[in-house]
Amino acid sequence: MSVVKVTKEEKKKKETGEEISEDLDLKAKKYLRGGAANFDDLKDKKLKGQLSHREFLYGASAKAAAKYEKWLMPSEGGYLEADGPVEKTWRIKQEDIRREVDISSSRNQHDVILPEFSPYTLDFTSNGQYMAAAGRKGHLAIVDMKNMIPRREIQVGETVRDVVFLQDQSFFAAAQKKYTYIYGQEGIEAHCLKDQGAVLKLQFLKNHFLLASINKFGQLHYEDVSMGAMVGNIRTGLGRTDVMQVNPYNAVVALGHSGGTVTMWKPTSSAPLVKMLCHHGPVSALAFHPNGHLMATAGKEKKIKLWDLRKFEVLQTLPGHANTLDFSQKGLLACGIGSFVQVLSDFSGTQNYSRYMNHSMVKGYKISNLLFRPYEDVLGIGHSMGWSSILIPGSGEPNFDSWVANPFETRKQRGEKEVHLLLDKLPPETIMLDPTKIGTVKTARKKEKLTKKEVEAEMEATVEAVKDSINMKKKTKGRSKPSKKLKKRQEIIAKAKRPFLEQQMQDGQLSIKKQKIGEEVELPKSLQRFARKKAAT
């Protein structure tokens, strides 16, 4: 019996062997990080051999990572599927989902009503375990999401426009009426940042420890919170805006302006990296896909556009308003307007977004902030009456990496992680549109050939410089005669001119005076002595 079983299994393996390898190839592509390098132009055989061996190793490691996925990543993501063609996923309500799902997930669906403190803004830590909620009228709260218990709540007594966690739950920054304040874990005010002015929106660049803020006058300010130094203060010149997002792929800050333009900034330059005209009206919301290649913008002219950031082209235009946009880890897009949330999904990875789920809240609630919770299938909604959270199956990444973000972090692990984050803190100069360029060879720009005039001008300039710097030593015993001095001077000037003349000779521009060669005249022998002799060479 057992022998028969084995052979059947072997047969199955052979049939599916090809399918498995195709599957693995697809998965391995994800780990390859781009295409293989082309070595055709390389002439150095030794280097070619070394590099092709390295390419082979990359391929092998990608294949190994794909193969071990099934053991390393046991959890599968969430999903929501409709039965039959009649039922549509966007008609399914949260109550229906609640009934089908287990108790621990249904705990994630809740509404917290705090009407006194008006619209709420939310922020999550990178492992999704803590949430900071800021009410406009001055309420700041840190909520432990495992137990749904508010850890610390403080009332600051003035308007709070935005809140953001710093590197983990131990610090958070709140943009208050006049200045930005940084609070510690226990709600104790640690710092007051006065340089930034009245900040409208805050964002934290985690790998660089930079707190980016945009204020009422449209000034973009970068502050290094590990050292407490200002890294950049850029006057955008495009007016007041409160639409600001960070692209997680390359740490570039994008601002949406009232003219319909979206500009992208890095801290070390005063001019934007990119300035693109996105909408006919003001830009009302902005969001970036975690892989960095997709951007969603919403304009007040009732359009939501999806942009490919590699070519800066529109991929898709959807009709609809959105006051706030957010992408989830798995690429679901949530749009919020009024008291209505719409979640769009690109089924099967093609970047074609269509309706996935809808959720409408009680009529009077005005949504101010939408944020997906990392590593969970949860969408946090900050609105005018408090905050809520709803279940969106398939939005979170099911398998986390303990060294990147651990939802089950212990106190020691948090401390270690903070130290490692500080050791690996990236300098602000590494922020660029294409982060894979670091470590690559800079292609030499072709030197534009200077025109003749330019070359002459350069030569003149060097000669002038040399003339100024000539210091003739005073020699004694009759060795510093004027004729000798002049000769020396001319020698120095000729030496300075030499490289230019050599270059010109190489280019063939300098024509050595050729002596005229007389035409060969066929003279009779007796008159040969009167023929013009050729110039002596």
Place this chain on the structure above:
Amino acid sequence: MKVKTISRSTDEFTRERSNDLQRVFRNYDPNLRPQEKAVEYVRALNAAKLEKIFGRPFVGAMEHNEAISCMAKNPNHLKGIFAGSEDGDIRLWDITSRRTVRKFPGHRGAVRGLTATTDGSRLVSCGADCIIRRWTVPVEDSSEDSVKPEDFHISKNAYWGVDHQWKGDQFATVGAQVDIWNHTSNAPVRSFQWGTDTVISVRFNPGHPDLLATSASDRSITLYDIKTTVPIKKLIMQTKTNSIAWNPMEPMNFTAANEDGNCYSYDLRKLNEATMVHTDHAAAVMDIDYSPTGREFVTGSYDRTVRIFRYNGGHSREIYHTSRMQRVFCIKFSCDASYVISGSDDYNLRLWKAMASEQLGVLLPREKKRHEYDEALKNRYKHLPEVKRILRHRHLPLPIYKAAALRRTMTESARKKEEKRKAHSAPGSISTKPLRKRRIVKEVE
């Protein structure tokens, strides 16, 4: 409808008891790691800086009463090294404790050559007092401090070097001529002579037990096979070779330490061209030794420095110097490829680490992995200017720095002159000899 949401139960993802290890979960998806190249670059920079912080190569010194003229490794005992000095004092040092274990008194003049048999039981020494002495190396436990010689031979001429076969019981001494001896006989078994000049160094080939190479003061390197009666080949160069070392992993290659400050690597089958010229020393290279891995060799030079070269590298990987170390006359690579022992003019034997920033001792697997990761990072980013600047930086004593700058300007101007000559003469009329052939005068059979 079919619904499933992510729900993680705490017990699956946390440890059961407090003395268990914490659970670690991995997901290698690149999307979870933004800006990974920048992070790698920062880590490479930190690794380079740490390498310089931990770069303390000097371990210790062992003192004699006179300048050290020769050293010998005992292939069977890792911890010990024999050293002979100019006053005839031969000692066996214990490297770990840096103390003298045994003394071998007897020579009255400078000890010019020391060698140990392959099984480590006997030591042969020869000196400027024209005497060869044979000693039995005592076993660890015996209590005698100084050892009496087993046997000795007197000859007419001073001896300049001695070396023992890697496999066999014959050894060769050089001085006026090359003599092959047996442990039992009283007279040399065989003698070779080619030319009238003194032969100053000798080395047996690790692969072929009967092949040996010698260098003489007539600027030649000669290869002998002790089974035959005539020498095999002779290579004459422009300057004298002070010492030769065979590559233990590639026994057909040997490297010669030359008086002009360069080391020339040759393949013995093709002696008309050097396979590699290793330049970096500012004065004559006095001694050379290969690492047992065959991938590196160390040289000691008259310019008071010790340099470590890669076997195929034109320039040195590392330089060691101290203000107290004077002219280095002999150098040895330890048998476990971790240490370098230099003997110099200032009466001291110095122990250095072969890799200056290596962590000694037993490493935890995590430490080992971290070192390997740092090495890989430095390798990947070593061409970037910030990392390169840190990795390349070495403090040089002023005379060496100036000598290097001078050599650079000299070679640069010579090269430019040659180029201009070529450019202004008929094409093909001036041909430059490649550097590998330039210093060879001729090859003689």
